[in-house]
Amino acid sequence: MLKGKTALVTGSTSGIGLGIACALARQGANVVLNGFGDAQAAKAEVAAFGTRVSYHGADMSRPAEIEDLIRHAEAEFGGVDILVNNAGIQHVANVEDFPVEKWDAIIAINLTSAFHTTRLALPGMKARNWGRVINVASTHGLVASAQKSAYVASKHGIIGFTKAVALETATTGVTVNAICPGWVLTPLVQKQVDARAAAGGLTQEEAKRQLLAEKQPSLQFTTPEQLGELAVFLCSEAAANVRGVAWNMDGGWVAQ
Ligand code: NAD
Numbered sequence: 001m002l003k004g005k006t007a008l009v010t011g012s013t014s015g016i017g018l019g020i021a022c023a024l025a026r027q028g029a030n031v032v033l034n035g036f037g038d039a040q041a042a043k044a045e046v047a048a049f050g051t052r053v054s055y056h057g058a059d060m061s062r063p064a065e066i067e068d069l070i071r072h073a074e075a076e077f078g079g080v081d082i083l084v085n086n087a088g089i090q091h092v093a094n095v096e097d098f099p100v101e102k103w104d105a106i107i108a109i110n111l112t113s114a115f116h117t118t119r120l121a122l123p124g125m126k127a128r129n130w131g132r133v134i135n136v137a138s139t140h141g142l143v144a145s146a147q148k149s150a151y152v153a154s155k156h157g158i159i160g161f162t163k164a165v166a167l168e169t170a171t172t173g174v175t176v177n178a179i180c181p182g183w184v185l186t187p188l189v190q191k192q193v194d195a196r197a198a199a200g201g202l203t204q205e206e207a208k209r210q211l212l213a214e215k216q217p218s219l220q221f222t223t224p225e226q227l228g229e230l231a232v233f234l235c236s237e238a239a240a241n242v243r244g245v246a247w248n249m250d251g252g253w254v255a256q
Contacts, residue, residue: 002235003028006077008069008121010060010113011035011087013042015186016136019224020084020231025049027232029082032073034058052077060087060113061105070120079124082235085114085158086136090188092195095149103150110154111161118165122174131174132235135162136227137246139182139215139253155180159246166244175243177234182250183212185221218251 007024011017013035021031022045030052033042039055047053056072058065073080088110091102114135125131140148141155159178166176183189185208197207212219230249233239248254 001027001232002082005081005235006030006032006073006079007082007084008032008073008080008117009034009084009086010069010117012046012084013037013039015188016181016184016224016227017084017086018042018045019228020086020134020136021046021228022049023225023228023232024082024084024235025051025053027235029235030054030077032056032069032076032080034060034069035087061108063112063116066113066116067120070117073121074124079128080121081125081128081130082132082134083117083121083125084134084136084231085117087113088136088154088188090148090151090191092147092192094147098149106150106154107157110151111157114158114161118161118176122165122169125174126169126172129173131169131172133162133165133174133176134231134234135159135176135178137162137178137180139180139248139250141178141180141246142248142254145215162246163244170243173240175234175240177239177242177244178246179227179230179234180246180248180250180254181222181227182216182248182253183221184224184227186224189221212251215253216251217253217256220251222249222251 007029009021012021033055058069138155141159162178
């Protein structure tokens with residue numbers, strides 16, 4: 001379905017980004033990976049689907065490196081057809097204790113990086129009159145939780161950004177949408193499970209059950225594979241007129 005297309009997935013060395021990269025490669029897309037950690041392992045996992053895979057280690061908090069990442073994708077594959085803005089970080093603290101540098105990093109990586117990738121990739125998509133921008137927001141783009149002010153602000157912000165750019169591109173072959181996962185058991189959430197287990201003297205299983213029970217009525221984690229298939233749908237022709245949505249996959253979290 002996506003043969004001949006190029007997908008750039010930011011923050012795709014682990015978790016949801018890697019799941020989305022694999023799902024797009026399974027559909028035939030060439031993939032540009034990005035993120036920290038074990039790039040070689042991620043590359044091997046995605047390359048197993050038989051498409052071309054490249055990696056660029058841009059720090060998504062740095063605009064000049066983001067520009068270099070887009071230029072790299074253009075040089076390697078001729079352009080970005082599918083842009084998945086996924087890189088993200090979390091920090092948990094009450095607002096009066098929130099480290100200023102953490103606030104700045106969360107806004108830069110979770111929100112501002114999508115502005116830069118989008119402004120740089122959009123002209124090519126428009127010229128080819130086909131493109132998909134998928135912003136990985138969160139249930140925290142729709143509702144809040146205490147002690148996550150920066151994250152909630154960044155995720156509400158990216159949903160607003162999604163809607164604005166969806167309107168700007170509404171008459172083109174480029175669609176812009178957000179997806180809103182609930183709890184997904186990735187390194188980002190494992191840290192929160194560990195903190196809960198340590199604070200309450202709980203086992204890992206008890207901490208996971210407690211975390212889910214607070215927010216996610218299905219009591220099941222959403223998986224990177226399921227989110228990958230949602231991204232594939234948004235890339236399909238059936239989704240050509242899905243524009244500016246914030247689509248949750250959250251086990252009922254925001255239905256409450
Ligand atoms: P993760 O920690 O497994 O992955 C984050 C990725 O971003 C990694 O590849 C990491 O290397 C990369 N990254 C972090 N900082 C970066 C930077 N400065 N520059 C480039 N890459 C950077 O976490 P995840 O849970 O897979 O999160 C992916 C996205 O999904 C994030 O935007 C997160 O907010 C969102 N999300 C996660 C959940 C969840 O429950 N895990 C729920 C809703 C939304």
